[in-house]
Amino acid sequence: MSNGMTPIVKTITGWVKGFILVFGIYIVLYGHLTPGGGFAGGVIIAMTFVLITLAFGKDEALKRFRIGIASELDSVGALMFLVIALLGIAGGLGGTFFTNFIAKSNPGEPYSLMSAGTILLSNIAIALKVGSSLFLVFILLVMTKVLYREPGEKP
Amino acid sequence: MLEMMGLLLLFMIIAAIVAIETRDILAAIISVTAVGFGVIIAFFYMRAPDVAIVPIVVEVLVLVILIRATLRVGLKTFVGNRDFFGMMVTMAMLFVIFLAAIRAFNDLPTFGEPVITRMMDAPSRLYIANGLKETGAANIVTAVLLDYRAYDTLGEATVLFTSIIGAIAVIRRKARKKPSEPEVGEWEE
Known part of the structure; x- marks a missing residue:
């Protein structure tokens, strides 16, 4: 498995992986205008690296997305979402948790990318969180190969 | 449409029965995913692409993870019989749930009809009327998820974060064991 699958799968994966990543980022950024959002886009971003893992083996995927970085991005996404919520109290007009302070203070033009204030930032935070954590779980399941030995049994 | x-x-009922009754674990996993995709097609028929797009990606990811998990371990078939008493208890519980469901379904609106046609003071009326003006988001589902009901989304993110921590703690490389704990077999990576 460390060498990956056949050359056919490797070539096709090399062609489509960039498109899948861009599509995931599109789903995240335009979540407030079209169907989708942070969760779906984050899973698609994680699927890009899952596809690389399946086609090229885990070493190739870990070269692009190291476990330490995935773990940090996971925490950064969760913290970023909380900070956005707390900024609603600190800099908000109504002063409640999760106040959309950007859209209330200077509303953007409707149907444009910058129209929704904190919704776009929350989508990005959730995408970071979901994408990195799902990739982390998949790569850990791939890496761990477990054999069980009874007490006293020879290895 | 009906x-x-x-x-x-x-289709979903047949796939679910196949998933339970088959002896091949790979066929069971694929049947469970078939049930999931039936639900997704139903969401598309009810014009809810926002709800449908999340199960699509999650189903595919879970299918890949489950196939990897089962094929690597070499676990191919189920063995063992069902015991009679457990079966009877299950059937009794299912019957009680069925009776409760009949009562509950009488209060639901007819299939495919939105709740707001029956509830005059439903909050969704407020969201649809003021959503674009108050949040600036053209997609009303995202406006509800990340603005009006963002607190629920925070809880969902917390659940995901905690479960990932738990999963990593379970499958980490070295188990930590106190010297006083009894000796059991050892796991080797």
Whole structure:
């Protein structure tokens, strides 16, 4: 498995992986205008690296997305979402948790990318969180190969 | 549309029965995913692409993870019989749930009809009327998820974060064991 699958799968994966990543980022950024959002886009971003893992083996995927970085991005996404919520109290007009302070203070033009204030930032935070954590779980399941030995049994 | 829904329901029931009854674990996993995709097609028929797009990606990811998990371990078939008493308890519980469901379904609106046609003071009326003006988001589902009901989304993110921590703690490389704990077999990576 460390060498990956056949050359056919490797070539096709090399062609489509960039498109899948861009599509995931599109789903995240335009979540407030079209169907989708942070969760779906984050899973698609994680699927890009899952596809690389399946086609090229885990070493190739870990070269692009190291476990330490995935773990940090996971925490950064969760913290970023909380900070956005707390900024609603600190800099908000109504002063409640999760106040959309950007859209209330200077509303953007409707149907444009910058129209929704904190919704776009929350989508990005959730995408970071979901994408990195799902990739982390998949790569850990791939890496761990477990054999069980009874007490006293020879290895 | 109702005939299509009936066909989908029949397909999902057959797939669920196959998933339970088959002895091959790979066939069981694929049947469970088939049930999930039936639900997704039903969401598309009810014009809810926002709800449908999340199960699509999650189903595919879970299918890949489950196939990897089962094929690597070499676990191919189930063994063992069902015991009679457990079966009877399950059937009794299912019957009670069925009776409760009949009562509950009488209060629901007819299939495919939105709740707001029956509830005059439903909060969704407020969201649809003021959503674009108050949040600036053209997609009303995202406006509800990340603005009006963002607190629920925070809880969902917390659940995901905690479960990932738990999963990593379970499958980490070295188990930590106190010297006083009894000796059991050892796991080797």
